[in-house]
Amino acid sequence: MNKILLTLLLIPQIALSSALPQQLAAPGGIVNIQLGSVETPAPVVTFQDKRVLIVENDHKWYAIVGIPLKIKAGQHSIQVTSGATSTQLDFAIVDKDYPAQYITIKNKRMVNPNPDDLKRITSERPAINKALNTWTEQPVGDLLFSIPVEGRLSSPFGLKRFFNNQPKNPHSGLDIAAPKGTTISAPAPGLVINTGGYYYNGNTVFLDHGQGLVTGYFHMSKITVKAGQIVEQGTKLGEVGETGRVTGPHLHWNVYLNKTKVDPALFVPELSATKTEAEAAQ
Numbered sequence: 001m002n003k004i005l006l007t008l009l010l011i012p013q014i015a016l017s018s019a020l021p022q023q024l025a026a027p028g029g030i031v032n033i034q035l036g037s038v039e040t041p042a043p044v045v046t047f048q049d050k051r052v053l054i055v056e057n058d059h060k061w062y063a064i065v066g067i068p069l070k071i072k073a074g075q076h077s078i079q080v081t082s083g084a085t086s087t088q089l090d091f092a093i094v095d096k097d098y099p100a101q102y103i104t105i106k107n108k109r110m111v112n113p114n115p116d117d118l119k120r121i122t123s124e125r126p127a128i129n130k131a132l133n134t135w136t137e138q139p140v141g142d143l144l145f146s147i148p149v150e151g152r153l154s155s156p157f158g159l160k161r162f163f164n165n166q167p168k169n170p171h172s173g174l175d176i177a178a179p180k181g182t183t184i185s186a187p188a189p190g191l192v193i194n195t196g197g198y199y200y201n202g203n204t205v206f207l208d209h210g211q212g213l214v215t216g217y218f219h220m221s222k223i224t225v226k227a228g229q230i231v232e233q234g235t236k237l238g239e240v241g242e243t244g245r246v247t248g249p250h251l252h253w254n255v256y257l258n259k260t261k262v263d264p265a266l267f268v269p270e271l272s273a274t275k276t277e278a279e280a281a282q
């Protein structure tokens with residue numbers, strides 16, 4: 001009997017074998033780091049003091065590390081703890097220059113909120129942060145998502161943004177433009193952890209997929225799920241709209257790993273290979 005087959009026979013079939021997202025070792029990307037064999041318990045991994053998603057792939061544990069947009073190119077490391085042993089694993093990050101995007105917003109309060117708006121924005125923050133900081137220990141399945149809405153990719157992730165010529169935070173998600181009322185569906189199984197109507201995000205749904213993998217759906221016209229509801233891949237979450245800070249009807253889709261916004265396209269095989277329409281998106 002060959003060695004590989006013998007190894008397969010010895011492994012208890014408890015862990016899931018999960019497909020990994022596309023790797024991009026750059027700001028806003030994902031680094032998949034191979035750890036030990038699944039014959040030993042999954043280690044606890046942190047990156048910049050935040051817990052990191054661990055999945056099983058091909059009988060090895062993998063750390064799926066979300067890389068912040070603000071990271072500097074160079075050597076970085078994760079901390080891997082198994083029982084009483086803690087080790088550091090290094091990985092390299094290269095630069096990525098995301099294009100700039102200039103957007104004109106007609107509603108000036110969406111660019112320069114007045115004091116009442118600022119009060120509202122501040123009051124909404126705890127609920128949004130609570131959703132983003134969700135950590136559940138459950139095993140996570142395939143890290144391959146379906147597209148949540150059929151439409152035109154209007155703005156890719158990471159664009160340096162200027163609203164009415166003022167520099168703002170970079171684009172933290174992926175925009176898919178579609179007519180108001182188009183169905184938005186869950187790209188992967190998960191739990192609805194928050195729904196709400198927020199100042200910038202408009203009508204919003206957050207899903208928890210386990211171990212810090214959280215997704216957000218913004219600007220919806222209609223929400224058709226409730227917090228606490230379990231969804232399957234393809235379950236309708238709501239409909240495309242233009243609530244919050246928008247220039248037209250679209251879905252803004254966020255994906256978070258270790259409390260870090262990463263490029264959603266890396267989870268969607270047909271998108272990670274597709275050219276988007278960055279410059280045409282104004």
Ligand code: ZN
Binds near residue numbers: 155174175251253
């Ligand atoms: Zn967007």
